Amino acid sequence: MEKKIKKVDLIFGKVDHLDILNNSFQRTRDEIILDVIxxxxxxxGGAGFPTGLKWKFAKNEEADQKxxxxxxxxxxxxxxxxxxxxxxxxxxxxxxxxxCGYCIGASEGYIYLRAEYNFLLPSLYKAIDxxxxxxxxxxxxxxxxxxxxxxxxxxxEETALxxxxxxxxxxxxxxxxFPTSEGYLGKPTSVNNVETxxxxxxIAQEGPAKFKEMGTFxxxxxxxxxxxxxxPTPGIYELELGMTLEQFVEEFGDGDTKAVQVGGASxxxxxxxxxxxxxxxxxxxPTGGSMMLFNSSRxxxxxxxxxxEFMEEESCGQCTPCRVGCQQLLKGIxxxxxxxxxxxxxxxxxxxxxxxxxxxxxxxxxxxxxxFNSIINNxxxxxxx
Amino acid sequence: MSKYKVNLxxxxxxxxxxxxxxxxxxxxxxNFKIPTLCHHDDLxxxxxxxxxxxxxxxxxxxxxxxxxxxxxxxxxxxNSLKVRQARKxxxxxxxxxxxxxxxKCFKNGYCxxxxxxxxxxxxxxxxxxxxxxxxxxxxxxSPSIEKDDSKCIRCQRCVRTCANMQYVSALAVTHKGNxxxxxxxxxxxxxxxxCTNCGQCINRCPTAALTERNYIDEVFDAIxxxxxxxxxxxxxxxxxxxxxEFGMEPGTRATGKMVAALRRLGFDKVLDTDFTADLTIMEExxxxxxxxxxxxxxxxxxxxxxxxxxxxxxIKFQEHLYPDLLDNLSTCKSPQQMFGPLAKTYYAEKxxxxxxxxxxxxIMPCTxxxxxxxxxxxxxxxxxxxxxxxxxxxxxxxxxxxGIDFDKxxxxxxxxxxxxxxxxxxxxxxxxxxxxAALRTAYELVTGREVPFTNLNIKPIRGMEGxxxxxxxxxxxxxxWSFLEGVELNVAIAxxxxxxKILMDKIRAGEANHHFIEIMAxxxxxxxxxxxxxxxxxxxxxxxxxxxYEEDEAMVIRKSHENPExxxxxxSFLHEPLGHRSHDLLHTHYTPRKRH
Numbered sequence: 001m002e003k004k005i006k007k008v009d010l011i012f013g014k015v016d017h018l019d020i021l022n023n024s025f026q027r028t029r030d031e032i033i034l035d036v037i038x039x040x041x042x043x044x045g046g047a048g049f050p051t052g053l054k055w056k057f058a059k060n061e062e063a064d065q066k067x068x069x070x071x072x073x074x075x076x077x078x079x080x081x082x083x084x085x086x087x088x089x090x091x092x093x094x095x096x097x098x099x100c101g102y103c104i105g106a107s108e109g110y111i112y113l114r115a116e117y118n119f120l121l122p123s124l125y126k127a128i129d130x131x132x133x134x135x136x137x138x139x140x141x142x143x144x145x146x147x148x149x150x151x152x153x154x155x156x157e158e159t160a161l162x163x164x165x166x167x168x169x170x171x172x173x174x175x176x177x178f179p180t181s182e183g184y185l186g187k188p189t190s191v192n193n194v195e196t197x198x199x200x201x202x203i204a205q206e207g208p209a210k211f212k213e214m215g216t217f218x219x220x221x222x223x224x225x226x227x228x229x230x231x232p233t234p235g236i237y238e239l240e241l242g243m244t245l246e247q248f249v250e251e252f253g254d255g256d257t258k259a260v261q262v263g264g265a266s267x268x269x270x271x272x273x274x275x276x277x278x279x280x281x282x283x284x285x286p287t288g289g290s291m292m293l294f295n296s297s298r299x300x301x302x303x304x305x306x307x308x309e310f311m312e313e314e315s316c317g318q319c320t321p322c323r324v325g326c327q328q329l330l331k332g333i334x335x336x337x338x339x340x341x342x343x344x345x346x347x348x349x350x351x352x353x354x355x356x357x358x359x360x361x362x363x364x365x366x367x368x369x370x371x372f373n374s375i376i377n378n379x380x381x382x383x384x385x
Numbered sequence: 386m387s388k389y390k391v392n393l394x395x396x397x398x399x400x401x402x403x404x405x406x407x408x409x410x411x412x413x414x415x416n417f418k419i420p421t422l423c424h425h426d427d428l429x430x431x432x433x434x435x436x437x438x439x440x441x442x443x444x445x446x447x448x449x450x451x452x453x454x455x456x457x458x459x460x461x462x463x464n465s466l467k468v469r470q471a472r473k474x475x476x477x478x479x480x481x482x483x484x485x486x487x488x489k490c491f492k493n494g495y496c497x498x499x500x501x502x503x504x505x506x507x508x509x510x511x512x513x514x515x516x517x518x519x520x521x522x523x524x525x526x527s528p529s530i531e532k533d534d535s536k537c538i539r540c541q542r543c544v545r546t547c548a549n550m551q552y553v554s555a556l557a558v559t560h561k562g563n564x565x566x567x568x569x570x571x572x573x574x575x576x577x578x579x580c581t582n583c584g585q586c587i588n589r590c591p592t593a594a595l596t597e598r599n600y601i602d603e604v605f606d607a608i609x610x611x612x613x614x615x616x617x618x619x620x621x622x623x624x625x626x627x628x629x630e631f632g633m634e635p636g637t638r639a640t641g642k643m644v645a646a647l648r649r650l651g652f653d654k655v656l657d658t659d660f661t662a663d664l665t666i667m668e669e670x671x672x673x674x675x676x677x678x679x680x681x682x683x684x685x686x687x688x689x690x691x692x693x694x695x696x697x698x699x700i701k702f703q704e705h706l707y708p709d710l711l712d713n714l715s716t717c718k719s720p721q722q723m724f725g726p727l728a729k730t731y732y733a734e735k736x737x738x739x740x741x742x743x744x745x746x747x748i749m750p751c752t753x754x755x756x757x758x759x760x761x762x763x764x765x766x767x768x769x770x771x772x773x774x775x776x777x778x779x780x781x782x783x784x785x786x787x788g789i790d791f792d793k794x795x796x797x798x799x800x801x802x803x804x805x806x807x808x809x810x811x812x813x814x815x816x817x818x819x820x821x822a823a824l825r826t827a828y829e830l831v832t833g834r835e836v837p838f839t840n841l842n843i844k845p846i847r848g849m850e851g852x853x854x855x856x857x858x859x860x861x862x863x864x865x866w867s868f869l870e871g872v873e874l875n876v877a878i879a880x881x882x883x884x885x886k887i888l889m890d891k892i893r894a895g896e897a898n899h900h901f902i903e904i905m906a907x908x909x910x911x912x913x914x915x916x917x918x919x920x921x922x923x924x925x926x927x928x929x930x931x932x933x934y935e936e937d938e939a940m941v942i943r944k945s946h947e948n949p950e951x952x953x954x955x956x957s958f959l960h961e962p963l964g965h966r967s968h969d970l971l972h973t974h975y976t977p978r979k980r981h
Contacts, residue, residue: 317565
């Protein structure tokens, strides 16, 4: 073991969020955005778009109204870190939104809250009311509202999220235009994950250097992980990026880990033989936080079957590759398992999943091949027999 | 906004197009055809079927060419190996959820999915059969539209048509994922929702998920029944579109061939809805003048503007959405429904037939006419006034079934009586036509002079703009119309129900200063009707409109009030417009309906 996993405490540590904001408002928007760019912070929801660039694009748009949206539609199976952040440090999330609002020139922000997290509403409203009072005292014009989702996984996709906010079916839009130019109600919008906003706030406080010195070239800083599955220590951990799966399993495994699903149902399944060579991060396998460990008692067929059932149901249904592709993959492995189709049918399905990856309209259909191919490639025999 | 030019390469050929152009349109300019399914020229972008994906150099994903604007320096391949594989997969996926019962299908040979499957040589399905609603009964609750979910490929063209073109939203996307489907409010049957029966969804459905209810066999049964006397009427817009069923150019004037074909099909008499279109002008024109007189002279509270009532899709739309304004709707039946009762009374008497033995068939560009004929109030003759309504497409099919070589037919003329018509009647087929015909007659009735437009062509109210407005100054009137002296007659025209909504909202808000408004449910008027040959797009509809106006100019008589058969029917039967008999046979009333 070259180095131990480093636990970090940027997200959950208590800070004077108002002080950070006050200081930030003394600086120019460009300075802050440059710091965020310099820090190398990438979106923590999973897709990993450079946060500073997103803010810069939104800032550069001219519009009478712009919006900040905090994406709290945490729906990826195996992810529960945003819930914890919103429970423990809601004021940091709100301050991150206000900071973004300051940088891009928005006076309105929305938290798109996953329907299953509605139990957080009373505490969030309380935090928002307090925060509004403080902003008023600081003479900063920024209003935050909460928009409650209705339970669709696809609404975590930023354009589907905005459609949902506009009262329409939660279906992803065609891109371009991107949300930073035409987002919520057609106005420039920055949609950021809960965790990303808190990191941006912390970068404003600590400066980019401290963040940058953690992690690797492509994956700077730390990240909050949701650890679940066959582990003696499930829970939420903020860890420095750059560790290998081997290190991770060493820390969290039960001694019998045969596979780790990195990134939830839309992520990759890594088998034991690849733990050492797999880096958790954008150079290797990125994750929005979900880390599910499986030991040898688990059937990988059942796991893949579950993921595909989930995707089949949660596809919005508008685009062909995703709507029909998910059904074919699911029914396909069932047919192979039952012997209705020969094992070689798995190759046909893998080709199909390649089409889904490049031809689907949004990230949902594009990422179904991740679990599919990685589980089939690593555990082919478990699928067939 | 000034348009910037964007330079890109498609299949290695450089091209420069306006900023904002889609890859699909840029490729079309270079004559590369990219296959499409969810895309339709009349509709907003969807980008959901994905068959139009192309490969973009340097990009990880295959963009949907219909939904992706060009960008500077872009290099696109429309038929790379990657694209071919993806496209083939997508067609295979669509087929796997589609009830590909092609040989039995009404759209066999006309189906866009079938064409694509053929182009890509999709043989055996490699994927599993996922057809969801194979065993579900078809929704045949509507007399106009048949809905077969097992054929649906969820391209949402119908949904966009219903919402964006027609502002009806009877059809909508429901559920998600594997259960996603196109349905109605609470999955109610089609006859129990706001559907106006306009059939525009049918015109844009790439498969046979939405088709017209067809009544071909019933009509042939009537034709071959020796005890039945079967007369047929043909709507104005059919004559410039029927040719398309036989490969002719849109807008080809095939009136004479159509008459000849109908005779060969065995109809006992071939008559013309154009005759009752002229009659409509007499009745509706008189109704308008009466309303104006009541308003201007008698100072009565009269519902103005008066709205035309020829388009049954429009009428049902108003009954659902603007029931508070039903008094504004002219009480005139549509030309089809004026024809029916006259055929079974006046005409029956003339040809000495028992109306009980008569069958009135109409050939319409319209699916809503099927519903209209079923309305309980449409029994002015004491019988069902119009027995069967066939679309232009169904007529095409009948002609093919009967083995008639349409192309080679010699022109023939309509039978008399109820066969004579004018140029004013034929232009009913295009948006603005009813208004133009009404103005030709009303202006002349009131002033004694022809409308002050070159060659009677009232050009300002022609064309494809969604809402058209015009005013005509009335002066030097005949003494009996002195109350109209100096009046500026304000008229407006809308086609496509989304445009009708614009005018109706103005009326409701009291912001409309119009006296008379023509509304047609379908885009471009009846020539773009839900029963017309497919495909449809603006270019095709413009050609049909041109055909309509050529037909008008070729007519000897071009004003409804000069139709000698119209004069005769008033003399010997109806006596006067809005008279007692007219009231019984030619006028109707309406039913307020709810939105759900």
